[in-house]
Amino acid sequence: xxxxxxxxxxxxxxxxxxxxxxxxxxxxxxxxxxxxxxxxxxxxxxxxxxxxxxxxxxxxxxxxxxxxxxxxxxxxxxxxxxxxxxxxxxxxxxxxxxxxxxxxxxxxxxxxxxxxxxxxxxxxxxxxxxxxxxxxxxxxxxxxxxxxxxxxxxxxxxxxxxxxxxxxxxxxxxxxxxxxxxxxxxxxxxxxxxxxxxxxx
Amino acid sequence: xxxxxxxxxxxxxxxxxxxxxxxxxxxxxxxxxxxxxxxxxxxxxxxxxxxxxxxxxxxxxxxxxxxxxxxxxxxxxxxxxxxxxxxxxxxxxxxxxxxxxxxxxxxxxxxxxxxxxxxxxxxxxxxxxxxxxxxxxxxxxxxxxxxxxxxxxxxxxxxxxxxxxxxxxxxxxxxxxxxxxxxxxxxxxxxxxxxxxxxxxxxxxxxxxxxxxxxxxxxxxxxxxxxxxxxxxxxxxxxxxxxxxxxxxxxxxxxxxxxxxxxxxxxxxxxxxxxxxxxxxxxxxxxxxxxxxxxxxxxxxxxxxxxxxxxxxxxxxxxxxxxxxxxxxxxxxxxxxxxxxxxxxxxxxxxxxxxxxxxxxxxxxxxxxxxxxxxxxxxxxxxxxxxxxxxxxxxxxxxxxxxxxxxxxxxxxxxxxxxxxxxxxxxxxxxxxxxxxxxxxxxxxxxxxxxxxxxxxxxxxxxxxxxx
Ligand code: SF4
Numbered sequence: 001x002x003x004x005x006x007x008x009x010x011x012x013x014x015x016x017x018x019x020x021x022x023x024x025x026x027x028x029x030x031x032x033x034x035x036x037x038x039x040x041x042x043x044x045x046x047x048x049x050x051x052x053x054x055x056x057x058x059x060x061x062x063x064x065x066x067x068x069x070x071x072x073x074x075x076x077x078x079x080x081x082x083x084x085x086x087x088x089x090x091x092x093x094x095x096x097x098x099x100x101x102x103x104x105x106x107x108x109x110x111x112x113x114x115x116x117x118x119x120x121x122x123x124x125x126x127x128x129x130x131x132x133x134x135x136x137x138x139x140x141x142x143x144x145x146x147x148x149x150x151x152x153x154x155x156x157x158x159x160x161x162x163x164x165x166x167x168x169x170x171x172x173x174x175x176x177x178x179x180x181x182x183x184x185x186x187x188x189x190x191x192x193x194x195x196x197x198x199x200x201x
Numbered sequence: 202x203x204x205x206x207x208x209x210x211x212x213x214x215x216x217x218x219x220x221x222x223x224x225x226x227x228x229x230x231x232x233x234x235x236x237x238x239x240x241x242x243x244x245x246x247x248x249x250x251x252x253x254x255x256x257x258x259x260x261x262x263x264x265x266x267x268x269x270x271x272x273x274x275x276x277x278x279x280x281x282x283x284x285x286x287x288x289x290x291x292x293x294x295x296x297x298x299x300x301x302x303x304x305x306x307x308x309x310x311x312x313x314x315x316x317x318x319x320x321x322x323x324x325x326x327x328x329x330x331x332x333x334x335x336x337x338x339x340x341x342x343x344x345x346x347x348x349x350x351x352x353x354x355x356x357x358x359x360x361x362x363x364x365x366x367x368x369x370x371x372x373x374x375x376x377x378x379x380x381x382x383x384x385x386x387x388x389x390x391x392x393x394x395x396x397x398x399x400x401x402x403x404x405x406x407x408x409x410x411x412x413x414x415x416x417x418x419x420x421x422x423x424x425x426x427x428x429x430x431x432x433x434x435x436x437x438x439x440x441x442x443x444x445x446x447x448x449x450x451x452x453x454x455x456x457x458x459x460x461x462x463x464x465x466x467x468x469x470x471x472x473x474x475x476x477x478x479x480x481x482x483x484x485x486x487x488x489x490x491x492x493x494x495x496x497x498x499x500x501x502x503x504x505x506x507x508x509x510x511x512x513x514x515x516x517x518x519x520x521x522x523x524x525x526x527x528x529x530x531x532x533x534x535x536x537x538x539x540x541x542x543x544x545x546x547x548x549x550x551x552x553x554x555x556x557x558x559x560x561x562x563x564x565x566x567x568x569x570x571x572x573x574x575x576x577x578x579x580x581x582x583x584x585x586x587x588x589x590x591x592x593x594x595x596x597x598x599x600x601x602x603x604x605x606x607x608x609x610x611x612x613x614x615x616x617x618x619x620x621x622x623x624x625x626x627x628x629x630x631x632x633x634x635x636x637x638x639x640x641x642x643x644x645x646x647x648x649x650x651x652x653x654x655x656x657x658x659x660x661x662x663x664x665x666x667x668x669x
Contacts, residue, residue, distance in 0.1 A: 198325075
């Protein structure tokens, strides 16, 4: 997994609430057996007309946001399905951080497994960051995971909370499976015991 | 001992390791796998040279992509990319030696219907699947939730998940449901009340008389949509109905093991004085047959109501409602029962079980659907289909003008050829009305099987109570 330490980049505003995983990556793109290449179809139905042409109104099609690495979004971002294709598509497009007042559980989890940092702030702070994102390409936001802070283009700084274990994994780009396999003895013991207690499982 | 919730009890029985910060390795009893979210996980194992820790606890079935028309076992009848995914599952299942139900097997069907049907899902278990509607299995009092593909790989390799405990939420439905009101109306009404993020970070336990009175099928419908309310999982404490449903299923325990299992299962309930982080109480009297009018599962209203206006809402929802009414082609003030439909879809892991087909067939018996409508029934599994044929339900559907399909997800998410065309409007028994969910530009109204059957007869959204 790619490490996440600091990031300075363009933030794009997406104030819509309840942006679901079908919007992030529609199902016709789930028929892949790979993780890569999904960025081209990120937000497909909002981003392109049926003819395949870009919808110039869509935020990521605007010149100033084409290279954005941060999304500031309405609440409950990523609701819907468990498809990890959603973070794969975001990552492939170049998004490394998403800021919202709330995220759907599974999507939130999936982000961490793919080196994307989802940040939760109060509605008020999200509104503030949304304004900053609306300034376009010259306004860059800085995210520092070590100090747990976001700094706007005006130099305003907001601190965020994050689970310690998740922070550690992101900072070091650690693979969960490798970490768990270090604890294999505990799993062996659990399995032996539960085979006695619940032999029908 | 301090009082515990059902969730606490199942959780405690599965912690294989707990770190100082509360991060746990949760042991997984059943891992269900389908073709869409698993190929990258198996590939990951191969690349790392890892094997599956417990192939005997892993069950695979293709459901999302597969056509539900005859001749589907021939890859020629699938799009190339679908065929590749189904073939990849076939290869992975055989190579890694896991339990597997290919499309040619009568037991094939939607993964969340097959699990309980085969007795894989049992009370007190932890059940996961790379699919958000894994919550369905919570109807048995098992802790069941969806996971992403990286976690699928993690469970395959370690039979555990890295987890932190969620909060406890109780949803109590008191009293008795009126005729024509079903499990689907309960679950949609709860989401209307809590919103799609109301359950975020929580595991919901559903309880109360109206829940107790539901059949196992109905309970599965309720838990299925816990995820639509944002919850990690939905739970219902097991009782005699649960045990009766399980007994004799192919993978249910037998003999002395059955007795031992039963003794433990009977301890699986929330203690009287358990502490909840959030409690919601609703009366069954306040629940009517409902439909969705927008593009979020929280956009729910009784069928007797009218399409709302964006001004009825606050904050970010105002813009979302404007957008969704435009997408749905609806104007505020229109009576919901005046909305004309083009398509009816009965099926999915929410409402593709035998009881759902019976409920729809009861309304359709001896009747015809409006001419010009496209109507399909997709049983949730090959066994549901077989039973429905045996009970004469298939005949009722056919006579009414429905297509009688083979098992799969089908038009619930339209990854197979069953899709809505732009602007087409569908009465659907599935669980998501998101933009494009049933096909680009397609418009979905969620409802119960009986309501969908009523809509098929009149050609518009209809109050099923007028027909019973
Ligand atoms: S029926 Fe629909 S919701 Fe259920 S597993 Fe299939 S696609 Fe998902």
